[in-house]
Amino acid sequence: MTLERTFVAIKPDGVQRGLVAEIIGRFETKGFKLVGLKQLKPSKELAEKHYGVHRERPFFSGLVNFITSGPVVAMAWEGEGVIASARKLIGATKPLEAEPGTIRGDLAVNIGRNVIHGSDGSDTASFEINLWFKDEELVEWSPSDQAWRVE
Numbered sequence: 176m177t178l179e180r181t182f183v184a185i186k187p188d189g190v191q192r193g194l195v196a197e198i199i200g201r202f203e204t205k206g207f208k209l210v211g212l213k214q215l216k217p218s219k220e221l222a223e224k225h226y227g228v229h230r231e232r233p234f235f236s237g238l239v240n241f242i243t244s245g246p247v248v249a250m251a252w253e254g255e256g257v258i259a260s261a262r263k264l265i266g267a268t269k270p271l272e273a274e275p276g277t278i279r280g281d282l283a284v285n286i287g288r289n290v291i292h293g294s295d296g297s298d299t300a301s302f303e304i305n306l307w308f309k310d311e312e313l314v315e316w317s318p319s320d321q322a323w324r325v326e
Contacts, residue, residue, distance in 0.1 A: 180210065180251055181258045182294045182303035183265075187245030189290040190214070194282055195248050198291060201264055201278060202252055206324045211251030211304070211313045217243050224306055241287070249307045255325060258300055265293045 185198055203209070217225070222239040229235045252261065266277025270289055273280035283289040294300035304313070318324065 178253055178255060179257055179297060179300070180253045180304060181261050181300045182292075182307060183250045183252055183261060184292040184307070185248040185250075186242060186288075186290055186292060187247060188284070188288040189282070190246045190248055192282075192290075194290060197282070198278055199250070202250075202261070205254075205260065205264060207252045207254040207257050207260070208316070208318060209250060210253045210315070211308045212248070213308075213312065214246050214248050216246050219243055221306070225303065237287075251304050251308055251313055258294060258297060261293045262295065265291055 183202070185195055189195065189198065199209070219239060222242045223230070225242070226235060226238045229238060254260070264278060266273030266279035266283075268279075268289060269286045270279045270283035271285075273283065275281065278291050279289050283291075294303050
């Protein structure tokens, strides 16, 4: 079994709408392990680093302004295949294209208010976890039902 980690953030719209518990519950129900969790209002510097790949895009400043507009719940999740599985749980970036049953398909309003962010690959996950969390903020632990979760 190869464990991996991914970064997931509930954006200000998801926090303001009271969706934190439901979103965390979907990941827990799937069987993933929460190894990092904090709520913060991101600084402009953090937001610009997070969205750095979009720096030259016309929507960059809008992304930065939105993610810094209110509290964000930042999470690190661990599990087998967690990166790809999280992307499936989250759904397509555009909520109108997201399948029913996904977080965005069920909860998001439009692309500008799509509730959640998730890493799109292992390099991105590593970068984002290291950007949002200090090493000591990530907790190593074993669920008491681990033998029932995976083979």
